[in-house]
Amino acid sequence: MDTAYAPPPRGSRVPVGLRAPFSGRTWREFLYLLLSLPIAIVMFTYAIVVIALGAGLLVTFLGIPVLAGGLAGSRALGGLERLRARALLGLDVAEPEPVRPSKPSLMGWVGAVLKSGASWRHLLYSLLHFPWALFSFIFSVTFWTLGWGLLAYPLWRWTFPAYLDQPGIQMWDDGHGNGLSLDAPADIVVTSGAGLLLVLAGPWVIHGLTQMDRVMVHGLLGPSPLATRVSQLESDRGVVVDTAAADLRRIERDLHDGAQARLVSLAMDLGLAREKLAEDPEAAAKMVDEAHGEVKIALQELRDLARGIHPAILTDRGLGPALSALSARCTVPVTVTVDLDHRPAAAIEGIAYFTASELLQNVSRHARATSATLDVWRTADRAMVLVSDNGRGGAHTEAGTGLAGLAERLDAVDGVLLVDSPVGGPTCVTAELPWRG
Template sequence: MDTGYAPQPRASRVPVGLRAPFSGRTWREFLHLILNLPMSVVMFAYAIVVMSLGAGLLITFLGIPVLAAGLSGSRALGALERGRARALLDLDVAAPEPIRPSKPGLMGWVGAVLKSGASWRHLLYGLLHFPWALFSFVFSVVFWTVGWALLAYPLWQWTFPAYLGQPGIQLWGDGTGNGVYVDGSTGMAFVSGFGLLLTLAGPWVIRGLTSVDRLMIHGLLGPSSLATRVSELESDRGVVVDTAAADLRRIERDLHDGAQARLVALAMDLGLAKEKLTEDPAAAAKMVDEAHGEVKVALQELRDLARGIHPAILTDRGLGPALSALAARCTVPVKVTVDLGHRPAAAIEGIAYFTVSELLQNISKHAQATSATVDVWHTADRIMVLVTDDGRGGANTATGSGLAGLSERLDSVDGLLVVDSPVGGPTAISAELPWRG
């Protein structure tokens, strides 16, 4: 029988500390440290050659394009490093911002490369990573191999008397053959125990060494925080534009299918009533009366449409009364609590209002709830909105849902939407918006 739940894997009875020396992650990270040395040698030598050749040729016209070409090559080596980190460290670092020449042609490209901070960071990575790669290579190889060798000491202890003429590993000697040796079952057990400790500690040592590589790759070979922020703002701008276009299409559709169509029919009815006014006053009066009812309906539709664009009560009285009026129209009893010292910026106030409006609509249509609450308060530099209900739960921000669009709209103003809605309920959806007074 399908219960809807994925089968849970059986928990291993072997402790993590004992499994770590044999895990794939440990050996992949160890391989990364081994490959660090040849890769860093190549990148360090390349960086030195690029800097020396570029600086030496600066007295000629060739220096600048040679330096730009060298920086471009550093970016290619950086892409190789990011791929190595992705394969061995499970570290997925995005590529830095691409080169965008301000003008066409070779000189435009050269200028863009030289102005690119990411290109210089790649070159800097080649210089700084070499000493660290040398240290991490030597330390990890010695630590890891010594640990395993001492752990397996009873298997190769026989080589000392057979080939070196001594009973075991020499701990101390005076050069005349006198010394302290590790032999016998007790000595071998001591060496193996020490090797076991080194072997068990090895994965954590390797993990600590690779953490430095992670920081360097992320900090020097990835996009800068400024470029990332610009990319986020460009994406948010696209969301805002798409949302605004969708709202305009909705308003146009509502006007065309609602009030506009009703007003056209009303004009035709009044025209017919005018023609019948002299021939059949009673029928004309009846048609005018029906047209009067149509006018009332059209006015109500226009009010609803205007409220959907920006309600007058929000502009005149603020968020508290506007949310109370919104809750009064909900099909579920809603308790509203608003604790704001003063009004935020009109744009933030509008987004908070329409966030609550959409959440209450979801409660009315889908939640099957018997009650709901809306809490709004101001903390530090954020305005917090919390909407809860006792319905069936199961709400999520999956792509294509209304909550996904709401999350994108909040993200466009540095806001955040958090959904806590287990199947069976209750549901608690919180929204954070920047406070802009």
């Protein structure tokens, strides 16, 4: 919910509407509107000069580098505007995508500046902001000063008879001494009351005017949606690479410390059994029996490891049977409901499975629950996985937790992890994944 002012502090008896005219935010936004006009005049003049000079010199070779330099200057002015918006409006806009020359030379830089959409958006901001800054300056100053002036009318009414030979504010005069002046007590009260209404409405008017400035700064001086999406995809790719590397290290560790070590020991035992086969057949047979048991254990470890990579039942039979088998290994009784009309893509199916697996592991290890539910369904273009339990609650996605890592991995595929876990329980964790059939 976008509101101009926060609710009153605990224990405050002053309503928000009465505190707003004296709020620091109101005066910061008013200062922003006051500064916008002179700054906009400078930026508009600069933009006109850049366009005129660059276009006029295009018939020569100088026009292109002059225009590129002008665009670079617009980017610098835009940086100052972002700082001003951050300081006075509390609007934190990221820097646009930097200029990346194709080759380290002057002409490479000139070409990169001219091809940069962010540079042209900064120049466009200089042109469009001026008429809006002019309007918002005049409207806000008139509205705000008129409100405070009328509210304080009883304090300065004396200036009319003292210096203007009038009893008060003159509403109209026919030129023959007949007119209406606000000098009666009732007139003074009504005038001051009208000023009070304007003062109380002023913060909301000023905030509404600065909303357009927020839109312009965010849309024209910030990164483009495409650049933001590319940056997000690069970050998500990094998360996926890190996760894959961590999984590979885990598999290598499990193989080295588990099945590999057991197979090495098994090979040594079989070698000793072969040496003893001629001189002590009974001891050799006993060692072969022990080796047979080691083989079974090694096979089970390999099956568990393969199940952790990608369970065969998931590939063969789908999410329903795979999640049922998964829930059977949970230390808490789990009720599984899978409502899918058909199977999603293998990648989404695998992510949903391992998401449910990690959430059920959290239930087993941390929840102290007596029962849990696992529901999977499809809604529109999203696959939903919901794990709930009646445990102690308190789960969160703060940095360093397993849920934080899970949230990062889901975000890498345009998924979302929602955690509702008040202290004392119950806990409901919902994972949303894009549906790809």
